Amino acid sequence: MKVLALSSSPRKDGNSRMLAESVLAGAAQAGHDVEIVDLSDVVSAPLRDCRVCRNAAGRCSIDDDYEDLLVGKVLPADALVLATPLYWYGISGQLKVFIDRIFCYEAAGYPEHEHVKRRLVNKRLAAVVSSEETYPGSLVGITAHLQELARYLHHDFVGVVQGFGNSRGEVARDPGDPLGKAFDLGVRMFEARATDYRIDTPRPSTVWADAAVGTPD
Numbered sequence: 001m002k003v004l005a006l007s008s009s010p011r012k013d014g015n016s017r018m019l020a021e022s023v024l025a026g027a028a029q030a031g032h033d034v035e036i037v038d039l040s041d042v043v044s045a046p047l048r049d050c051r052v053c054r055n056a057a058g059r060c061s062i063d064d065d066y067e068d069l070l071v072g073k074v075l076p077a078d079a080l081v082l083a084t085p086l087y088w089y090g091i092s093g094q095l096k097v098f099i100d101r102i103f104c105y106e107a108a109g110y111p112e113h114e115h116v117k118r119r120l121v122n123k124r125l126a127a128v129v130s131s132e133e134t135y136p137g138s139l140v141g142i143t144a145h146l147q148e149l150a151r152y153l154h155h156d157f158v159g160v161v162q163g164f165g166n167s168r169g170e171v172a173r174d175p176g177d178p179l180g181k182a183f184d185l186g187v188r189m190f191e192a193r194a195t196d197y198r199i200d201t202p203r204p205s206t207v208w209a210d211a212a213v214g215t216p217d
């Protein structure tokens with residue numbers, strides 16, 4: 001399986017990238033192909049008005065490597081790892097721009113939009129977030145956002161690891177061991193349970209197959 005991490009901090013030696021690298025180290029140990037891309041190397045401008053921006057061939061005229069990233073790496077990936085610092089209680093602008101610009105390629109004006117829509121769905125999605133603040137509510141905005149994104153794209157949202165730190169690399173000193181948790185998430189990327197039941201969803205009475213005791217009432 002292919003696991004692609006999109007690192008969205010401008011700091012390439014920062015905390016969220018470290019977390020992403022740990023996810024990939026775990027995924028590599030489990031035998032998967034892994035790659036990391038720094039969005040700051042690729043995404044040079046926000047989404048524009050596509051009617052004005054598209055060239056005669058229907059392609060985005062923003063002169064950067066976004067199309068290569070989306071078509072060449074994101075669409076073929078089986079799992080995406082979104083890495084972001086907590087910025088103003090949400091994702092980084094760079095990651096938001098990456099997500100916004102998907103629109104240009106799945107909208108009808110892009111010649112291969114059907115291909116893009118077909119390949120964008122049915123992936124595993126994970127996120128790693130670094131933040132200075134530690135209270136649980138700090139992550140609510142990002143979790144809610146990415147959960148909705150996953151729902152829309154038919155992705156399985158398998159987990160979020162938050163690490164605490166402010167200066168570069170400080171997340172390694174977080175006693176909660178987010179780097180270890182990120183590694184574990186990578187190892188279990190394709191085995192992790194990603195359930196989201198409705199009242200009528202058929203399911204077993206236990207979460208884990210080898211559960212020995214207890215009844216679900």
Ligand SMILES: Cc1cc2nc3c(=O)[nH]c(=O)nc-3n(C[C@H](O)[C@H](O)[C@H](O)COP(=O)(O)O)c2cc1C
Pocket residue numbers: 009010011013014015016017084085086087088089090130131132133134138164165166167168169
């Ligand atoms: C523009 C900006 C906004 C930030 N907003 C928050 C915030 O709302 N809450 C928080 O806990 N930390 C905030 N921080 C701190 C970063 O989340 C923290 O330093 C993080 O570890 C940086 O990750 P990085 O090393 O991957 O860049 C902010 C930092 C910056 C530069």
